[in-house]
Amino acid sequence: MNTSNNIITFDQVNKWYGDLHVLKDIDLSISKGEKWVICGPSGSGKSTLIRCINKLETYQSGQLQVNAKVPQQVGMLFQQFNLFPHLSVLENCTLAPMRVNGRNQQSAIDIAMHYLTRVNIAEKAHQYPHQLSGGQQQRVALARALAMEPEIMLFDEPTSALDPEMIKEVLDAMMELADSGITMVCVTHEMGFARQVADHVIFMDQGSIIETAQPIDFFDNPQHPRTQKFLKQILPY
Amino acid sequence: MSTAVNRAINPIKSSFHWAHRNLFRSPIDSVITLTLCAFITWFIPPLFDWFILQATFTGEGNEQCVNDGACWIFVREFLPQFIFGFYPEESRWRLVTAVIIVIAFIGIRIVFKKKVHKFFTLTLIVSYPIIAFILLYGGVFGLAVIETHQWGGLFLTLVIATVGIAGAFPLGVALALGRQSNLPVIRAFCRLFIELWRGVPLITVLFMASVMLPLFLPQGLDIDKLLRVLICIMLFASAYLAEVIRGGLQSIPSGQQEAATALGLNYWHTMRYVVLPQALQNVIPGIVNTFIGLFKDTTLVLIVGLFDFLGIVQAAATNPQWLGHAIEGYIFAAFIFWCFCFSMSRFSLRLEQRSHLKEKPMTQPS
Numbered sequence: 001m002n003t004s005n006n007i008i009t010f011d012q013v014n015k016w017y018g019d020l021h022v023l024k025d026i027d028l029s030i031s032k033g034e035k036w037v038i039c040g041p042s043g044s045g046k047s048t049l050i051r052c053i054n055k056l057e058t059y060q061s062g063q064l065q066v067n068a069k070v071p072q073q074v075g076m077l078f079q080q081f082n083l084f085p086h087l088s089v090l091e092n093c094t095l096a097p098m099r100v101n102g103r104n105q106q107s108a109i110d111i112a113m114h115y116l117t118r119v120n121i122a123e124k125a126h127q128y129p130h131q132l133s134g135g136q137q138q139r140v141a142l143a144r145a146l147a148m149e150p151e152i153m154l155f156d157e158p159t160s161a162l163d164p165e166m167i168k169e170v171l172d173a174m175m176e177l178a179d180s181g182i183t184m185v186c187v188t189h190e191m192g193f194a195r196q197v198a199d200h201v202i203f204m205d206q207g208s209i210i211e212t213a214q215p216i217d218f219f220d221n222p223q224h225p226r227t228q229k230f231l232k233q234i235l236p237y
Numbered sequence: 238m239s240t241a242v243n244r245a246i247n248p249i250k251s252s253f254h255w256a257h258r259n260l261f262r263s264p265i266d267s268v269i270t271l272t273l274c275a276f277i278t279w280f281i282p283p284l285f286d287w288f289i290l291q292a293t294f295t296g297e298g299n300e301q302c303v304n305d306g307a308c309w310i311f312v313r314e315f316l317p318q319f320i321f322g323f324y325p326e327e328s329r330w331r332l333v334t335a336v337i338i339v340i341a342f343i344g345i346r347i348v349f350k351k352k353v354h355k356f357f358t359l360t361l362i363v364s365y366p367i368i369a370f371i372l373l374y375g376g377v378f379g380l381a382v383i384e385t386h387q388w389g390g391l392f393l394t395l396v397i398a399t400v401g402i403a404g405a406f407p408l409g410v411a412l413a414l415g416r417q418s419n420l421p422v423i424r425a426f427c428r429l430f431i432e433l434w435r436g437v438p439l440i441t442v443l444f445m446a447s448v449m450l451p452l453f454l455p456q457g458l459d460i461d462k463l464l465r466v467l468i469c470i471m472l473f474a475s476a477y478l479a480e481v482i483r484g485g486l487q488s489i490p491s492g493q494q495e496a497a498t499a500l501g502l503n504y505w506h507t508m509r510y511v512v513l514p515q516a517l518q519n520v521i522p523g524i525v526n527t528f529i530g531l532f533k534d535t536t537l538v539l540i541v542g543l544f545d546f547l548g549i550v551q552a553a554a555t556n557p558q559w560l561g562h563a564i565e566g567y568i569f570a571a572f573i574f575w576c577f578c579f580s581m582s583r584f585s586l587r588l589e590q591r592s593h594l595k596e597k598p599m600t601q602p603s
């Protein structure tokens with residue numbers, strides 16, 4: 001594999017919470033522009049893995065290299081949206097561009113509106129998070145992250161706190177984003193999304209990467225018995 | 238709707254209904270209502286008598302107060318002293334000016350709302366302490382120096398309270414943040430500081446500052462007594478405030494900080510724009526409560542020989558020409574204190590209602 005093109009490289013990364021070994025010898029190379037989907041049972045360490053990428057978590061041994069120019073070029077979407085409730089939608093999206101990228105107010109508003117329009121929520125710009133539905137909030141969170149123009153986007157189960165009828169609007173926005181050539185690492189159990197968008201699918205269990213495959217192989221011809229069992233559980237047919 | 242119609246047609250009947258619903262709903266309710274009525278009829282008339290009917294409002298000297306009621310001339314006579322203390326009469330305009338600046342500023346804010354430029358507000362807030370100090374203390378621009386031992390009355394109370402609040406707030410925020418710091422040294426220091434100040438009564442602290450501290454200071458170095466008291470009250474209140482604010486910080490879900498970090502905001506920006514606005518909003522009642530406590534605690538400076546509002550009232554009551562009117566003085570003092578504290582609590586209510594958080598519960602689970 002062409003290492004110069006790697007944007008995220010895990011090399012024997014290990015992490016413990018006290019005695020609990022949550023990441024075990026993680027090896028992973030992600031190239032620029034690739035879309036990766038991570039799945040696995042609850043508690044397998046998926047969140048911990050992607051939170052290491054943007055330094056929300058530390059690890060104890062091994063090496064993790066992220067070749068984004070500056071840390072804020074890794075954006076992230078959370079299960080609970082985590083919008084700032086005391087700020088309007090627009091202010092949520094302009095805060096970091098102004099304070100971190102040093103944009104002036106007008107240019108921050110311009111870029112925020114650009115991305116709010118792109119996720120179809122520009123008309124709510126002056127409302128507050130609590131006035132929006134879950135799906136709308138998650139799309140605002142996406143616009144807020146994109147307004148920093150990240151090279152890498154991380155997603156930690158962005159749709160699993162949403163009602164079924166709102167999942168599609170968020171996935172649509174994510175698929176549209178996938179076409180833009182950004183690097184995406186996405187923890188999700190939305191297998192339709194994985195099939196359509198992912199270049200690679202990772203299956204994790206108990207802190208280890210059990211299987212890495214292309215989506216077609218992963219879903220139709222899983223190699224590892226634990227993967228087969230997991231897929232049977234989440235894909236009843 | 239039907240009640241409104243009822244009331245219009247038959248006010249007596251509807252007021253009977255109201256009384257039945259609210260006052261005599263059950264036997265116990267009835268007993269409580271009747272007891273309270275009896276209490277009020279027994280209690281109110283004599284009070285009314287004393288305050289108004291039998292009271293003396295006009296006249297010059299103590300001799301005029303011959304009735305059984307209150308002698309309000311006493312309060313009127315000493316009012317300038319209650320307000321300004323021993324501040325020289327010809328310089329009192331300086332205090333009035335300092336107050337007028339504040340009132341004018343608030344007035345401008347209310348009338349022009351958001352149109353007031355941030356820069357103007359900031360300039361005034363930064364420069365006001367200097368302006369106020371020059372006006373109050375003098376020494377420059379041909380203003381006579383008025384030493385702090387001449388300060389007193391309501392004016393001194395307000396100085397102590399404002400300086401205390403203005404100093405305690407930033408300090409309290411800093412201590413609260415320090416207690417959550419990642420650096421053990423800072424964390425330990427803030428904890429120690431808070432526990433130390435919370436652990437001793439304010440009176441002790443004031444005594445230490447005014448009596449003990451000079452013994453430790455090198456000869457010739459003399460820190461103004463009022464300054465010492467101000468610093469003590471400030472530090473004392475900041476310790477309490479820090480704990481209130483810490484409660485607010487803990488009420489903010491960790492996801493907020495994570496989201497801010499993920500956006501690239503550094504620690505100070507995260508606190509300034511994301512965490513603190515929400516945390517402070519959540520504990521406004523506690524903060525204002527601390528301030529009200531501080532305001533009332535200012536009366537303790539009497540112990541170290543400063544004549545705050547209450548101290549002056551007390552001194553006036555022992556004036557040989559006006560003996561026997563302590564009650565009027567204390568009632569007046571209580572009334573003024575109540576006015577200030579009540580306005581503070583109304584102000585806190587307004588701040589709370591202005592919050593967007595409180596309009597509806599957050600949809601974000603914490």
Ligand SMILES: Nc1ncnc2c1ncn2[C@@H]1O[C@H](COP(=O)(O)OP(=O)(O)OP(=O)(O)O)[C@@H](O)[C@H]1O
Nearest residue numbers: 017020022040041042043044045046047048049157
């Ligand atoms: N702050 C923490 N302290 C101690 N243990 C933790 C902490 N955070 C996570 N863990 C543990 O680490 C393990 C991996 O957690 P992680 O959140 O990465 O799992 P996950 O795969 O994302 O699960 P889920 O699908 O439920 O989100 C779990 O066993 C969890 O209990």
Ligand SMILES: [Mg+2]
Nearest residue numbers: 046047048156
């Ligand atoms: Mg998780």
